[in-house]
Amino acid sequence: MNEYDSSRMADLLHEAYGLRLVGSAEDADVILMNTCSVREKAEDKVYSELGRYREIKLERPDVIIGVGGCVAQQEGERIQKRAPFVDMVFGPQAYHKLPEMVKQIRRERVHLLATDMPEIEKFDHLPKASHGGFAAFVTIMEGCDKFCTFCVVPYTRGPEISRPVEDVLRECREVLAAGALEITLLGQNVNGYLGTGPDGEEWDFSMLLYAVARLEGLKRLRFFTSHPMEVNEGLVEAFAELPVLMPFLHLPVQSGSDRILKAMHRGHDREHYIKLVEAIREARPDIAISSDFIVGFPGETDEDFADTLDLVRRVRFDTAFSFNYSPRPGTPASKVADSVPQAVKDARLQELLAVLRQQTREFHHAHIGRVEEVLVERPSKSEGDMQGRTPDFKIVHFAGKPDQVGQLVQLRITGAYGQSLRGELTHE
Ligand code: SAM
Numbered sequence: 001m002n003e004y005d006s007s008r009m010a011d012l013l014h015e016a017y018g019l020r021l022v023g024s025a026e027d028a029d030v031i032l033m034n035t036c037s038v039r040e041k042a043e044d045k046v047y048s049e050l051g052r053y054r055e056i057k058l059e060r061p062d063v064i065i066g067v068g069g070c071v072a073q074q075e076g077e078r079i080q081k082r083a084p085f086v087d088m089v090f091g092p093q094a095y096h097k098l099p100e101m102v103k104q105i106r107r108e109r110v111h112l113l114a115t116d117m118p119e120i121e122k123f124d125h126l127p128k129a130s131h132g133g134f135a136a137f138v139t140i141m142e143g144c145d146k147f148c149t150f151c152v153v154p155y156t157r158g159p160e161i162s163r164p165v166e167d168v169l170r171e172c173r174e175v176l177a178a179g180a181l182e183i184t185l186l187g188q189n190v191n192g193y194l195g196t197g198p199d200g201e202e203w204d205f206s207m208l209l210y211a212v213a214r215l216e217g218l219k220r221l222r223f224f225t226s227h228p229m230e231v232n233e234g235l236v237e238a239f240a241e242l243p244v245l246m247p248f249l250h251l252p253v254q255s256g257s258d259r260i261l262k263a264m265h266r267g268h269d270r271e272h273y274i275k276l277v278e279a280i281r282e283a284r285p286d287i288a289i290s291s292d293f294i295v296g297f298p299g300e301t302d303e304d305f306a307d308t309l310d311l312v313r314r315v316r317f318d319t320a321f322s323f324n325y326s327p328r329p330g331t332p333a334s335k336v337a338d339s340v341p342q343a344v345k346d347a348r349l350q351e352l353l354a355v356l357r358q359q360t361r362e363f364h365h366a367h368i369g370r371v372e373e374v375l376v377e378r379p380s381k382s383e384g385d386m387q388g389r390t391p392d393f394k395i396v397h398f399a400g401k402p403d404q405v406g407q408l409v410q411l412r413i414t415g416a417y418g419q420s421l422r423g424e425l426t427h428e
């Protein structure tokens, strides 16, 4: 989502003033940092990176420095107190104001703060997306109303707002006309989408999927990130019925312990999650399931953690992102003592990662010998190799040519590693 937001900021400033992206901050007239505050580490990075920009500002006082995104929303003017050389601080709901802010700073050399969360749709103020790539992102909803007790997102990104169906379809048609083969629909809780349809009725996420899937020229449809409580029958059916919907689902579960799931305010128990994955796999047997885990949530006991390991063994995940719990300011969980000692958190995280890595290896290994359609993304790091993604989102390296970027090729999978697969072009 942040990558998408960053590219829209670049689009905006390009349209307003012809600004274009440059390779390094040292060459820039405007430096924007788009930040994440989901874990403390990401937030710490903001201040260390700002140290670098301070040097640039000392050398070139005319450079405009802005901090946007969730850390900006949360920290507000504290950022300018700690780093007075920052010209503007703007939250995720305010980036459509960038051209105006840049203009004002150039003219008046003022410090600006834009962290209010207006009801207006920032989408209405954005220029046409300029993607033009073979893989495009389209935001369909923003914000989150779930208020999981550990999570800062509802406070920084505000309440859930869904774009009207017609707006989403129009943007999808535009990126397809500009050459996209793959569209990824984005949202904090993408399957919580509830947008006004052309018939004046509220459309849910699966209805939107069916409409996007019908668009001319679309070869691959993906979405991120979904919440287990928003998976309904329509979505399960969409996986069974829409071949263009790729067989990959990122479905964060966070914990396998009922007690912890309740304390996290996730709205479901472990059995519900396990049954959900069973139903989805029944609808789409080749689907890859990925997830997020938080280890060391306040009050997590050895038994709770054992339940997480047990859920992982029962479900079996293609991939997963696992994190140590990080207390976030203002969240309910941060007001409870962070009771799990760091050494215990670390040990649990390592144990969980070991199980998950083994599962990834097994899923990767099962691909050997298969012929997969791969969308070629870029040259890979090793000389003469290209890399792309299988329908189930696995990275494949193969001997190819740069002019294959953006094409769908058939590869026979010949090798499996921890993070990726190896393949060769078939001649069929
Ligand atoms: N909306 C998605 C959901 O609920 O499934 C997840 C979006 S969240 C921004 C991305 C991931 O960050 C979460 O799934 C969670 O694992 C992790 N995360 C969020 N807050 C965290 C915290 N305080 N400490 C550690 N990890 C956290």
Ligand code: SF4
Pocket (backbone or CB within 6 Å): 144, 145, 146, 147, 148, 151, 152, 153, 154, 188, 189, 227
């Ligand atoms: Fe955060 Fe996701 Fe929970 Fe919303 S649903 S509060 S984004 S973890």
